[in-house]
Amino acid sequence: MDDMRLVERDVNQLHSKIEAKGVQVYYGEKQALKDVDVSILDRTVTAFIGPSGCGKSTFLRCLNRMNDTVASARVMGSIQIDGEDIYDARVDPVQLRAKVGMVFQKPNPFPKSIYDNVAYGPKIHGLATGKAELDAIVESSLRKAALWNEVKDRLDASGTGLSGGQQQRLCIARAVATSPEVLLMDEPCSALDPIATAQVEELIDELRSQFSVVIVTHSMQQAARVSQKTAFFHLGSLVEYGETGQIFTSPKDPRTEAYITGRIG
Amino acid sequence: MSVFLLLAIVAILSVAGFVLCRQRALKQAGGTARNLHSLPNYYGWFGFIMASVPAVLVLAVWMIGQPLFIERQLSGFFPAEMIEDDAARTLLFADVRRVASGLDVAVAQGALTEDEANNIRTEFGSVRDRLATVGVALGSEVTPPVLQAAQDYREMSRVGAVGRTILTFVLSIGGLILAIRATNPEFRARNRVEQVVLALLILSSTIAILTTVGIVLSMLTESLRFFTMYPAADFFFSLTWSPNFRGNSELGLLPLLWGTLYISFVSMLVAVPIGLFSAIYLAEYASNRVRSIVKPLIEVIAGIPTVVFGLFALVTVGPFLRDYFAQPLGLGNSGSSVMTAGIVIGILNIPFISSLADDIINAVPQSMRDGSLGLGATKSETIRKVVLPAALPGIMGAVLMAASRAIGETMIVTMGAGAAARLDLNPFQAMTTITVKIVSQLTGDTEFNSPETLVAFALGMSLFVITLALNILALIIVRKYREQYE
Known part of the structure; x- marks a missing residue:
């Protein structure tokens, strides 16, 4: 696999999906994120890279308000999705999370059957009116996650019995099943072997046709492989944001260059 | 020499062993611990163990064995008809020991000289009267064989005590010398000490198991004796329980079993929802501050003695239920009832269930909750559909353990259920x-020779089997739970 194979870089989408302005996050007294401005495009894969503790995961968790579940976290600034401020008091975070799906670092299938894992979201949100429709959603989600062929004969088996790569694709299918508009992925391949990683990366590229995908990754090769836009975070600030090809070949900021050449991080 | 003094000397020798071995090891290593195989303290501990453990073990065995040995020696002394059955034999030797200790007291107080105590004869006056002057009360006049046996008993004890002292000393000093001689820089003191620690761990776990086995065996033998006197079919299937110490008792298990299960059922009806809901609140909703206050408060209930709960049932819950529920509904006018006992046992079990369930819910990985919340589920949906199902087997285990506690509860039932x-x-x-009847069948009677008293053991055995089955079930479920999300 050619690590630096730069997939088609031309960003043909100009419509901005997420607009963040002056986002600051505090965990208690500690500031985790300083004044982040970023505009994430629709139907594009955007990668967040940066050394550990730089705030990229924190920012990702702001986008679907998962930081609300951390008692000490405070978020300031504005984040708009399709022009609507998601931190507005009128927005129900629960509804927001149905629209902005999330895949976590460690595969976390529920200890239920494969079918129930995927059907979980649609059942909660009442997306299917009958068993047949639910079956169809489960099948199409598993197909989108490239897992259908492997599990179609054992949908009743426990989701926790799958291999690590399969579990992560199950989690992607689970997130896709609620038909979100944005898919957030927090280091989705860090617990996977190279083969499973390649499968998931292929999948991300396919998902781009339907969703806006934001992926946090530690692997710069992965960012280069799957994303069209890349944002580099360092010490809680957004250092540089631009097209992936430009970030990796001619970074403007010396810190970005230092990071991608392996001198900091 | 008294046992206490003996132990004190062994302790001193052991400490000396620690110091000597440690010093010797350091000295041979030229003062630097680096040249030793083990840290200097390990050599010290090795010396300590060698000087103490064998001596103390032998002392313990000796002290258990000596009375048994003496009794066996003295048995030959009595005519066979005096010790033909166990009860008579036990009684006889109790007498012998009492007279022997009476003579000890008399000598200690100066009422008798050592020679007098050894040569005193029933022919020269009442031994009972002489012992009474020094405050030793005997139930009946001492017969010549008992007196003779008591004197022999004293003599053997005296010899035994001397032998015991000498042997303990020899072992302790011998161990000390061996340890000091074994000490050199290559000696693997650390490994030896760790072997001893391992032996200690094994011993501790074995004691718990052996005790259980012993309990089961003692219950089993007495139960079997009961079934030789009373038909097993009647015990297990009769619908009447009416013990009668003059005979013709009907000792049916079923009414008691019904009461036990009914009261436990009511208690679980109280304890499971309340315990579980409080656990869910504490684990999922409560802030750390609330949790740190509420959890200890709930657990305070677990520290209240059950007899206090019994009082609560007797004076508060019972009359309340009678006046506001039973009488208005025409269901009876008894303060003692299944409801009274059941509710109070339920309250007793709330902290047990809530504490265990709280731990189990906390053990469900946060990633499960994140996964569910990330899909747009509310907190409540997450708890109902992900957290609780994942925790359910563990919670079931907790519930079954609480059930076996409810089944075994005695004091509250005695005071609350009638x-x-x-x-x-x-x-x-x-x-x-069952538990109440075990107590009442045994109270005030120490001779286990009628079906009316022996039935207590059969009841206890039944209870043991029921709770054991529940506990095994709980264990199986808990084990399954461990495999759930890994």
């Missing part, structure tokens, strides 16, 4: 349980 064995559906009626 003593009438009854097969009835009315929860406001007084009923009774």
Whole structure:
């Protein structure tokens, strides 16, 4: 696999999906994120890279308000999705999370059957009116996650019995099943072997046709492989944001260059 | 020499062993611990163990064995008809020991000289009267064989005590010398000490198991004796419980079993929802501050003695249920009832269930919750559909353990449920349980030779089997739970 194979870089989408302005996050007294401005495009894969503790995961968790579940976290600034401020008091975070799906670092299938894992979201949100429709959603989600062929004969088996790569694709299918508009992925391949990683990366590229995908990754090769836009975070600030090809070949900021050449991080 | 003094000397020798071995090891290593195989303290501990453990073990065995040995020696002394059955034999030797210790006291107080104590004869006056002057009360006049046996008993004890002292000393000093001689820089003191620690761990775990086995065996033999006197079919299937110490008792298990299960059922009806809901609140909703206050408060309940709960049942819950529920509903006018005992046992079990369930819910990985919340589920949906199902097997285990506690509860039932064995559906009626009847069948009677007293063992065995089955079930479920999300 050619690590630096730069997939088609031309960003043909100009419509901005997420607009963040002056986002600051505090965990208690500690500031985790300083004044982040970023505009994430629709139907594009955007990668967040940066050394550990730089705030990229924190920012990702702001986008679907998962930081609300951390008692000490405070978020300031504005984040708009399709022009609507998601931190507005009128927005129900629960509804927001149905629209902005999330895949976590460690595969976390529920200890239920494969079918129930995927059907979980649609059942909660009442997306299917009958068993047949639910079956169809489960099948199409598993197909989108490239897992259908492997599990179609054992949908009743426990989701926790799958291999690590399969579990992560199950989690992607689970997130896709609620038909979100944005898919957030927090280091989705860090617990996977190279083969499973390649499968998931292929999948991300396919998902781009339907969703806006934001992926946090530690692997710069992965960012280069799957994303069209890349944002580099360092010490809680957004250092540089631009097209992936430009970030990796001619970074403007010396810190970005230092990071991608392996001198900091 | 008294045992206490002996132990004190062994302790001193052991400490000396620690110091000497440690110093010797350091000295041979030229003062630097680096040249030693083990840290200097390990050499010290090795010396300590060698000087103490064998000596103390032998001392313990000796002290258990000596009375048994003496009794066996003295048995030959009595005519066979005096010790023909166990009860008579036990009684006889109790007498012998009492007279022997009476003579000890008399000598200690100066009422008798050592020679007098050894040569005193029933022919020269009442031994009972002479012992009474020094405050030793004997139930009956001492017979010549008993007196003779008591004197022999004293003599053997005296010899035994001397032998015991010498042997302990020899072992302790011998161990000390061996340890000091073994000490050199290559000696693997650390490994030896760790072997001893391992042996200690094994011993501790074995004691718990052996005790259980011993309990089961003692219950089993007495139960079997009961079944030789009373038909097993009647015990297990008769619907009547009416013990009668003049004979013709009907000792049916079923009314008691019914009462036990009914009261436990009511208690679980109280404990499971309340315990579980409080656990869910504490684990999922409460802030750390609330949790740090509420959890200890709930656990305070677990520290209240059950007899205090019994009082609560007797003076508060019972009359309350009688006045506001049973009488208005026409269901009876008894303060002692299944409901009273059941509710109070339920309250007793709330902290047990809530504490265990709280731990189990906390053990469900946060990633499960994140996964569910990330899909747009509310907190409540997450708890109902992901957290609780994942925790359910563990919670079931906790519930079954609470159930076996409820089944085994005695004090609250005694004070709250009454003593009438009854097969009835009315929860406001007084009923009774297996545990209460075990106590009442044994109270005030120490001779286990009638079906009316021996039935207690059969009841206990039944109870043991029921709770054991529940606990095994709980263990199986808990084990399954461990495999759930890994």
